[in-house]
Amino acid sequence: MSAQAGMRETNVMIEPPALNATNVLQVHGLNLYLDAKGRRLHVVRSVDIDLAASEVLGLIGESGSGKTMTGLSLLRLEPERAQITAETMRLDDTDLLAASQGALRGLRGSRIAMIFQDPVGAFNPAKRIGWHAREVLRRRATRAGPWRPVARELLAEVDIADADRVLGSYPHQLSGGMLQRVLIALVLAAEPQVIIADEPTTNLDNIVEQQILRLFRKVKRTHGAAFIFITHDMSVAAALSDRIAVMYAGEIVEVGPTEAVFETPKHPYTVGLIRTSRALQDGAARLPEIAGELPGLSGQRTGCAFAPRCPERMPQCTTRTVGMARPAPGVQARCLLYADA
Amino acid sequence: MPDDRPAAEAHVAAPLHAPLLVDVQNVTVRFRRKRTFATLLSNTPTSFRAVAEADLAIARQEVVALVGESGSGKTTLGRTILRLYEPNEGVVVFEGQDITHLRERQLRAVWRRMALVFQDPLSSLNPRHTIHTALATPLRIAGRAASDVEDRVKAALQRVGLPLDARGRYPHELSGGQLQRVALARALMLSPALVIADEAVSKLDVSVRSQILNLFKDLQADLNISFLFITHDLHVARYISDRVAVMFFGRIVETGPVRSLFRAPRHPYTRALLATIDDRGEDTPQLRRGVVDPDAPGCIYQAQCPRRIARCAEAHPPTTTVERDHTLACYNPG
Ligand SMILES: Nc1ncnc2c1ncn2[C@@H]1O[C@H](COP(=O)(O)OP(=O)(O)OP(=O)(O)O)[C@@H](O)[C@H]1O
Ligand SMILES: Nc1ncnc2c1ncn2[C@@H]1O[C@H](COP(=O)(O)OP(=O)(O)O)[C@@H](O)[C@H]1O
Ligand SMILES: [Mg+2]
Ligand SMILES: [Mg+2]
Numbered sequence: 001m002s003a004q005a006g007m008r009e010t011n012v013m014i015e016p017p018a019l020n021a022t023n024v025l026q027v028h029g030l031n032l033y034l035d036a037k038g039r040r041l042h043v044v045r046s047v048d049i050d051l052a053a054s055e056v057l058g059l060i061g062e063s064g065s066g067k068t069m070t071g072l073s074l075l076r077l078e079p080e081r082a083q084i085t086a087e088t089m090r091l092d093d094t095d096l097l098a099a100s101q102g103a104l105r106g107l108r109g110s111r112i113a114m115i116f117q118d119p120v121g122a123f124n125p126a127k128r129i130g131w132h133a134r135e136v137l138r139r140r141a142t143r144a145g146p147w148r149p150v151a152r153e154l155l156a157e158v159d160i161a162d163a164d165r166v167l168g169s170y171p172h173q174l175s176g177g178m179l180q181r182v183l184i185a186l187v188l189a190a191e192p193q194v195i196i197a198d199e200p201t202t203n204l205d206n207i208v209e210q211q212i213l214r215l216f217r218k219v220k221r222t223h224g225a226a227f228i229f230i231t232h233d234m235s236v237a238a239a240l241s242d243r244i245a246v247m248y249a250g251e252i253v254e255v256g257p258t259e260a261v262f263e264t265p266k267h268p269y270t271v272g273l274i275r276t277s278r279a280l281q282d283g284a285a286r287l288p289e290i291a292g293e294l295p296g297l298s299g300q301r302t303g304c305a306f307a308p309r310c311p312e313r314m315p316q317c318t319t320r321t322v323g324m325a326r327p328a329p330g331v332q333a334r335c336l337l338y339a340d341a
Numbered sequence: 342m343p344d345d346r347p348a349a350e351a352h353v354a355a356p357l358h359a360p361l362l363v364d365v366q367n368v369t370v371r372f373r374r375k376r377t378f379a380t381l382l383s384n385t386p387t388s389f390r391a392v393a394e395a396d397l398a399i400a401r402q403e404v405v406a407l408v409g410e411s412g413s414g415k416t417t418l419g420r421t422i423l424r425l426y427e428p429n430e431g432v433v434v435f436e437g438q439d440i441t442h443l444r445e446r447q448l449r450a451v452w453r454r455m456a457l458v459f460q461d462p463l464s465s466l467n468p469r470h471t472i473h474t475a476l477a478t479p480l481r482i483a484g485r486a487a488s489d490v491e492d493r494v495k496a497a498l499q500r501v502g503l504p505l506d507a508r509g510r511y512p513h514e515l516s517g518g519q520l521q522r523v524a525l526a527r528a529l530m531l532s533p534a535l536v537i538a539d540e541a542v543s544k545l546d547v548s549v550r551s552q553i554l555n556l557f558k559d560l561q562a563d564l565n566i567s568f569l570f571i572t573h574d575l576h577v578a579r580y581i582s583d584r585v586a587v588m589f590f591g592r593i594v595e596t597g598p599v600r601s602l603f604r605a606p607r608h609p610y611t612r613a614l615l616a617t618i619d620d621r622g623e624d625t626p627q628l629r630r631g632v633v634d635p636d637a638p639g640c641i642y643q644a645q646c647p648r649r650i651a652r653c654a655e656a657h658p659p660t661t662t663v664e665r666d667h668t669l670a671c672y673n674p675g
Contacts, residue, residue, distance in 0.1 A: 063517045063546045161590075161633035161644070165389065173372070176460075176540075177411020177573070202543055205410050205573040206617035232546035277547045280554075280576045281618075287551035287580070293516055 024226050025051040025074070025112075025194050029087035032069050032078060041297040043069050043082075045250040051194065053224040056216075058241030058258065060231060060273070064294050065247040067230045068117060071196040074228070075114050076104050091194060110139075113192040115200045117230075119179040123171040129182055130167035136186045154185040159211040177203035184212060191223050198230045213240055234277040238262050246270045249295050249305040256331030266333040268312045304336070312337060361434075362534055362567045363399040363422055368392060368431030370417050390635055391417040393591040394431070396660060396668075399535070404561055404568040406578035406599070408614070409588030415571045418588070419537045422569065423455055424448050436534060453483060456528035460540035462520035466512040472498075472523055473508035479530045497526040501556060518549035525556065529564065537569045542577060554580060575618045579603055584666065587611045590633055592641045592657065597667035607663065607674040609648045640672070648673045 032044035044066045051057055059067050072078050074089075076096055089096040091112055094103070116122050123132060133151040148167070155163040158181040171179060180203050187195065197216070201209040213236065219225045231237050237244060237258075244261040246254040246269065254267040265271045272290040279287050292309040295301075303318040304310070310317065317336055325338035370392040392414040399405050407415045420426045422433060424440050433441045440451055459465045466475050476494045485493070498505055501522040512520060521541065528536050538557070542550045558581065561568055570581050578585055579599055586596040587610065595608040606612045631644030639654040640646070646653065652672045660670045 061546070062548060063544070161631070162635070163632070168374075173374075175412045175416060181411070199544075203411055203540070203573065205408065205614065206575060207614055208410060210617055232550075234547065273547055276551050280547075280551070280580060283576075283579060287555055289552045289555065290548040293518070 022052050023050050024053050026088050026090045031085045032073050033083045035081045039298045051226045054220050056227040056241045058229045058237035058244045060237050061247030066250045071198050109190050111192055112194040113187045114196040115187050117198040119183040122183050125171055136189050154189050158185045159208045194226050196228045253334045260331050266327040267335050268310045269306045360401050361398050362401045364434040365397040366432045368395045368428045370421055371429045395593050399567050404582045406570045406582035406585045408578050413588040414591045419571055453531050454533050455535045456533045458524050458528050458538040458541045462524040476527055501526040521553050535567050539571045590635055590641045595669050607669050608671050609646050610642050612675050
């Protein structure tokens with residue numbers, strides 16, 4: 001905690017967005033440490049997230065950069081061997097760090113929910129999909145009457161065209177993509193305020209993906225749900241998000257309005273990421289690569305985590321602590337190219 | 342070897358006229374479901390047809406992408422080619438041999454010629470085995486000499502761009518991209534003729550995915566391998582494949598060379614699918630989504646099809662060749 005506080009001083013203080021009063025989720029200085037075989041990994045590093053009602057924050061970045069761990073922390077579903085510290089971590093008026101297990105259980109699903117990257121774990125393998133749907137609908141308890149027609153409707157919203165078979169199937173009888181769609185339908189049915197969607201369309205074809213994005217927009221409109229939308233698909237992120245945050249090796253390295261980040265990316269990592277993803281879309285004959293690998297997550301870090309792979313590296317990048325700079329209105333980038341000093 | 346592979350373009354032009362490696366003919370795969378009180382009451386059928394009357398050929402050195410809706414049967418068809426499933430109807434021919442009903446003992450020799458790469462490399466590697474063990478095991482089982490094993494493990498690591506010191510590491514000590522390289526190296530250990538990659542890059546982030554896709558391309562060019570690349574990502578399909586097969590609810594509705602299929606898709610489902618890739622805007626029209634009953638007569642796509650005509654309700658359209666290497670199952674194509 002203390003080392004973190006020291007580090008933050010060198011950062012430009014991050015102003016909460018103007019919408020502060022209505023922010024449903026406020027997270028400042030979130031850190032997550034994991035004990036792995038006697039080594040202590042610093043997996044999420046001083047992350048700030050402010051989310052207003054109806055807002056979608058797209059969270060992108062390399063696998064292993066800490067996106068899922070950030071999401072799990074917000075639900076307080078971090079692994080057992082993990083420790084979390086934060087200056088602020090609030091959902092509305094609830095302090096997520098201080099809340100009891102019981103209180104958290106009450107929040108999860110109903111006020112803050114996660115569409116997990118791996119849908120299999122979210123289902124009871126011994127129960128059919130229909131049983132799961134009934135559980136969710138029973139808890140919602142808005143409508144009496146038979147559950148099956150409501151469940152059919154929910155599945156139709158995620159483009160499942162043979163709902164009756166799916167309701168009668170066990171989780172292992174469905175393909176990965178179908179299970180992912182069912183999970184989305186069930187999570188949305190509970191109408192949570194904040195939805196963390198962890199790569200929810202990775203297993204889906206484009207037609208279904210579009211339908212899911214439409215559904216997310218609808219939920220956002222009709223009951224003001226806010227989303228943290230974790231994805232590595234840039235065009236999906238662009239289609240849905242109001243703002244984009246780019247994570248690298250545990251840190252947010254760039255954050256800003258969607259258009260700014262995609263049209264004029266500032267951080268060299270973001271630049272590479274966007275160039276690579278455009279190449280595939282544009283049908284390039286050979287895809288450009290960002291050479292190298294993510295750095296390790298153990299221990300103290302001096303300098304910029306991306307420096308070893310960075311085409312713009314300067315000598316001071318490996319020696320100075322790199323804070324957030326403001327290269328453009330509303331945009332922050334953790335890069336010395338934009339530091340004033 | 343690299344030299345006898347013609348330039349990419351020539352290769353694309355005539356894949357199916359090379360000798361066939363895989364020939365799937367009229368294959369149907371059903372999953373049985375238990376008869377219970379509930380299924381009797383709700384009148385659900387006792388089996389589900391995951392793949393229906395599918396024809397698919399893969400030429401030597403060809404890369405075929407299999408795309409389609411989730412649940413359409415791509416994985417099931419892939420596993421049937423690998424004979425991890427036995428089809429209920431139809432024939433699977435591999436390297437000229439009918440393998441449709443071979444027993445496991447007979448399949449072992451066939452399996453040395455095929456390999457599978459999964460979406461999630463971590464789940465396909467034993468967490469307690471080093472990378473060296475993971476790579477050496479297939480060779481040992483195949484009875485290769487110890488010295489030969491060492492050389493081949495080294496060569497395999499180099500081929501997929503991993504440092505030699507990766508040999509001593511365990512799966513959890515590697516990144517997702519490195520693990521997918523290991524999985525690929527392992528798939529290639531016995532020099533297979535066919536690699537089936539099931540969503541092998543869909544979990545990888547953009548930069549790692551580019552590295553792995555480039556690696557697939559290089560290996561395919563160097564090693565005389567055919568790939569069946571199962572993916573839901575049309576951009577990936579376009580980048581990696583020579584030919585594309587499109588599935589919907591168990592049926593292959595269209596196949597064609599990648600360029601002509603992307604330029605001029607004919608089946609209404611293919612057209613809808615391709616219409617999405619350059620346009621994710623909010624104003625794309627809502628697709629018609631009717632309830633699909635795979636057991637009902639008629640075309641599998643009729644409930645969702647904007648081009649439906651009277652005939653579509655009668656029987657699923659037969660697959661016809663509309664152009665060289667381009668097949669289609671539709672009465673009223675676009
Ligand atoms: N063991 C099983 N028992 C019953 N039905 C099954 C079983 N495995 C798969 N199915 C059904 O078969 C159909 C095809 O599944 P398959 O896994 O081949 O789909 P897929 O096209 O690979 O989908 P995805 O893109 O989501 O991976 C699905 O509708 C699924 O529900
Ligand atoms: N259970 C775990 N034990 C040890 N390390 C883990 C565990 N889960 C995740 N990690 C590590 O934490 C880092 C962040 O992981 P994650 O949040 O899943 O990344 P992302 O979602 O961005 O791909 C990675 O380096 C990963 O290897
Ligand atoms: Mg993740
Ligand atoms: Mg599959």
